[in-house]
Amino acid sequence: MKLKRPQHEAPDDAAARKALKPVVAYPPETLPTPLLDAQPEVYRQAKAEWQLVSEVLVPAREAKTFRVPAGHFFRIRSVEGPQVGDLNLWNEHELSERFFTGKTRALHGTHLSTGDRMWSNFPHLRPMATITEDTLDWYGFDSFGGSVHDVIGTRCDPYTNKLLKGDDYHYCCHSNLCRALAEHVKKPIAEIEHLVHDVLNVFMCTGFDRQTGQYFMKHTPVRPGDYLEFFAEIDLLGALSACPGGACDSEHSSDQATCHPLLVEIFKPRGRGDDPLPGWESPKVSAYEGSHGLSTST
Numbered sequence: 001m002k003l004k005r006p007q008h009e010a011p012d013d014a015a016a017r018k019a020l021k022p023v024v025a026y027p028p029e030t031l032p033t034p035l036l037d038a039q040p041e042v043y044r045q046a047k048a049e050w051q052l053v054s055e056v057l058v059p060a061r062e063a064k065t066f067r068v069p070a071g072h073f074f075r076i077r078s079v080e081g082p083q084v085g086d087l088n089l090w091n092e093h094e095l096s097e098r099f100f101t102g103k104t105r106a107l108h109g110t111h112l113s114t115g116d117r118m119w120s121n122f123p124h125l126r127p128m129a130t131i132t133e134d135t136l137d138w139y140g141f142d143s144f145g146g147s148v149h150d151v152i153g154t155r156c157d158p159y160t161n162k163l164l165k166g167d168d169y170h171y172c173c174h175s176n177l178c179r180a181l182a183e184h185v186k187k188p189i190a191e192i193e194h195l196v197h198d199v200l201n202v203f204m205c206t207g208f209d210r211q212t213g214q215y216f217m218k219h220t221p222v223r224p225g226d227y228l229e230f231f232a233e234i235d236l237l238g239a240l241s242a243c244p245g246g247a248c249d250s251e252h253s254s255d256q257a258t259c260h261p262l263l264v265e266i267f268k269p270r271g272r273g274d275d276p277l278p279g280w281e282s283p284k285v286s287a288y289e290g291s292h293g294l295s296t297s298t
């Protein structure tokens with residue numbers, strides 16, 4: 001892609017304007033302190049005594065749903081070979097409450113890791129899950145500006161593929177997530193497609209080109225045994241797609257890439273039920289009163 005050439009002369013004070021220092025838009029210290037920061041020992045204790053209660057193997061180029069009760073943990077684990085996964089989360093009891101990548105990105109950054117929370121859409125805006133461990137946290141940002149687990153790439157889908165390549169491909173993450181959700185709720189795709197949303201790109205290595213601003217991907221650093229671990233803040237329905245892009249180093253939206261399954265493991269802390277994690281409460285939906293300034297009186 002060619003650099004976009006400006007059509008307007010820079011003003012005399014252009015350098016001074018560009019030299020102004022940025023400020024963090026949403027200082028994270030103004031967010032409610034996550035229990036993981038305030039009392040990390042609560043999580044350590046819960047994990048030391050947890051019990052694996054179920055596993056879901058997501059086949060290559062497919063998606064599967066899974067349920068995680070509030071107060072449980074889940075891990076997405078690399079098995080067999082390098083593979084990226086596209087994750088959707090819903091409130092299990094009300095599927096219109098779902099993961100909101102845009103606000104999560106604004107609050108925590110383009111890529112998520114330990115301590116970051118996955119927020120739900122308006123009018124709910126509450127943490128759905130907290131990331132409690134990331135075996136790829138050593139990666140940070142590479143010299144290209146790439147990092148792991150982004151909330152910028154939406155998901156591969158058959159519509160963009162049709163636009164760019166002209167063919168119909170049915171195993172993009174969007175379609176995989178649609179089929180998995182339709183099967184879970186036992187409804188036709190047409191009735192549930194709007195519930196499938198922008199994803200957390202688990203294990204995917206991505207960034208923006210500093211010259212052109214273009215979204216890029218590169219081979220994931222994940223290896224079998226690596227995992228990303230979450231604490232469920234509310235009762236969750238999840239869906240994970242093992243992306244047809246595989247390691248995402250060349251292309252997706254085709255059967256060309258080598259792909260591998262992904263494993264989802266769900267863990268129950270000991271004593272959950274009678275004795276939830278000390279100090280933890282499932283977060284409530286936003287306390288905003290909801291009028292948006294429109295008077296309800298007549």
Ligand SMILES: [Zn+2]
Binds near residue numbers: 086155172174252
């Ligand atoms: Zn994909």
